[in-house]
Amino acid sequence: MNSVSLWNRYKTHLFHDPETGLMIDISRMNFDDGFLAAMEPAMQKAFAEMAALESGVIANPDEGRMVGHYWLRTPSLAPAGGIASEIADTMWKIKEFASAVHSGKITAPDGRPFRNILIVGIGGSALGPQFIADALGSASDPIAPYFLDNTDPDGMDRVLSQIGPELATTMTVVISKSGGTKETRNGMIEAKAAYHRAGLYFPRFAVAVTGAGSELDRTATESGWLARFPMWDWVGGRTSVTSAVGLLPAALQGIDIEGMMEGARICDAMTRHTVTTQNPAALLALMWHHATGGRGSRDMVILPYKDRLLLFSRYLQQLIMESIGKELDRDGNVVCQGISVYGNKGSTDQHAYVQQLREGVNNFFVTFVEVLLDRTGISLPVEQGVTSGDYLAGFLQGTRTALSDKGRESITITIPEVSARTVGMLIALFERAVGLYSSLININAYHQPGVEAGKKAAGTVLALQAEVIAHLSNTETPQTADEIAAAIGHPEAAETIFRTLLHAVANTDHGVGMERATPLTDSRFVIE
Numbered sequence: 001m002n003s004v005s006l007w008n009r010y011k012t013h014l015f016h017d018p019e020t021g022l023m024i025d026i027s028r029m030n031f032d033d034g035f036l037a038a039m040e041p042a043m044q045k046a047f048a049e050m051a052a053l054e055s056g057v058i059a060n061p062d063e064g065r066m067v068g069h070y071w072l073r074t075p076s077l078a079p080a081g082g083i084a085s086e087i088a089d090t091m092w093k094i095k096e097f098a099s100a101v102h103s104g105k106i107t108a109p110d111g112r113p114f115r116n117i118l119i120v121g122i123g124g125s126a127l128g129p130q131f132i133a134d135a136l137g138s139a140s141d142p143i144a145p146y147f148l149d150n151t152d153p154d155g156m157d158r159v160l161s162q163i164g165p166e167l168a169t170t171m172t173v174v175i176s177k178s179g180g181t182k183e184t185r186n187g188m189i190e191a192k193a194a195y196h197r198a199g200l201y202f203p204r205f206a207v208a209v210t211g212a213g214s215e216l217d218r219t220a221t222e223s224g225w226l227a228r229f230p231m232w233d234w235v236g237g238r239t240s241v242t243s244a245v246g247l248l249p250a251a252l253q254g255i256d257i258e259g260m261m262e263g264a265r266i267c268d269a270m271t272r273h274t275v276t277t278q279n280p281a282a283l284l285a286l287m288w289h290h291a292t293g294g295r296g297s298r299d300m301v302i303l304p305y306k307d308r309l310l311l312f313s314r315y316l317q318q319l320i321m322e323s324i325g326k327e328l329d330r331d332g333n334v335v336c337q338g339i340s341v342y343g344n345k346g347s348t349d350q351h352a353y354v355q356q357l358r359e360g361v362n363n364f365f366v367t368f369v370e371v372l373l374d375r376t377g378i379s380l381p382v383e384q385g386v387t388s389g390d391y392l393a394g395f396l397q398g399t400r401t402a403l404s405d406k407g408r409e410s411i412t413i414t415i416p417e418v419s420a421r422t423v424g425m426l427i428a429l430f431e432r433a434v435g436l437y438s439s440l441i442n443i444n445a446y447h448q449p450g451v452e453a454g455k456k457a458a459g460t461v462l463a464l465q466a467e468v469i470a471h472l473s474n475t476e477t478p479q480t481a482d483e484i485a486a487a488i489g490h491p492e493a494a495e496t497i498f499r500t501l502l503h504a505v506a507n508t509d510h511g512v513g514m515e516r517a518t519p520l521t522d523s524r525f526v527i528e
């Protein structure tokens, strides 16, 4: 297509919301004239399903749950039963708590103001808070955020040593919807031990965000933690960023949570529109369908040209892949759906993998995120009449054109600036796009049965490890993995036992030693 035709296509398909400045450009997606019309009945069905979801039907039938993240921004939409007042009360409590911390009404036990928060959580209980903290944080924030989002001991040591003696003025916020996630439980135990080593009484520093009656909730109640905030079963982990999960850490950090909620609310209203071309989330969902054939045949590359949006792709990776990546459709057919999501930021990635995007395997579509405002204040020229920001904008346009010239597709989302409002808007935009797309491909976007398999298998490995250690404790003869497996009655588990013992040998915790052999799998293990 020549540049005049492309310009016409751009003008025809550009979505622009004058109130927020949000723009969605789908002109560089190569759908043909009939595509939108052909998809219209399916899209209308998706709108109807979305309206039913928002009205409180059981939209997640496998778990028997309503799906209510949109209510968080507009509580009046919630069905009767006290949900609206719970949402409002929690918002009020978050703001009160944060302002009491900022004003010094709530202090660390030694009377000094809290200076840091250590957020312990994983998946939806960490990715949203991390994205917001990085996108909207600044050096002048009253409180600095740190995260434990894994059960990696060295990772935890690194974060705790960064905090160092400031642990005495660090509040720990443990976030887990289920309250039983092992990685988060382990992070909490390690954090608690760090306070103990520093002579500090953990409950006076600890806050929980979790479901009522969960294991974490019970721990927090019984130990008298500083505060508890609720999570509800009608909010999914990956859509929980506008609940206490995302709002509490953000409010403590000093981020404008009202602005974020306003942005999300405005976008929610915009994406309820049932005229497809006036609904930016519907346009995204349709483009995903076009690009991937509705079967995930291409990857979604998220390329924000803004450092502050670096973590957006990681956040979206869970939102999209945990929602869409399903073996079965809603009728029980095996469909193995999904869209792979990756990305980082431009122009940095132009010096990494964009070479392949332009010339290599064409198995992706790009979603550029463009931010019009370069920085607060004016920029210095890096060349005659050209700023660093001009370069960033130029690189985005250049890459978009270079890809398009080679028939590689892209969507461009434009926002005026990175602010609490636009970040809230982006979050709501993709939440809705995921919901609409899941209707188009007939899958339940709100459960995650596949995650359970890995958790169960890990439990089996740890139970086996305990048996192996107990067995080795009762024998002085070094044994191979095969011998141990036979001796404990699990001959089928020799490989798992071998791998578990290699890990045990590398660490001093269990006192396991190894007599190396060739091949390595014939090595013998003993407790020394």
Ligand SMILES: O=P(O)(O)OC[C@H]1O[C@](O)(CO)[C@@H](O)[C@@H]1O
Pocket (backbone or CB within 6 Å): 122, 123, 124, 125, 175, 176, 177, 178, 179, 180, 181, 184, 237, 238, 322, 448, 451
């Ligand atoms: O908040 P929780 O219950 O600790 O769960 C953390 C994450 O684990 C998952 O359940 C599975 O990965 C996610 O859906 C969720 O965001």
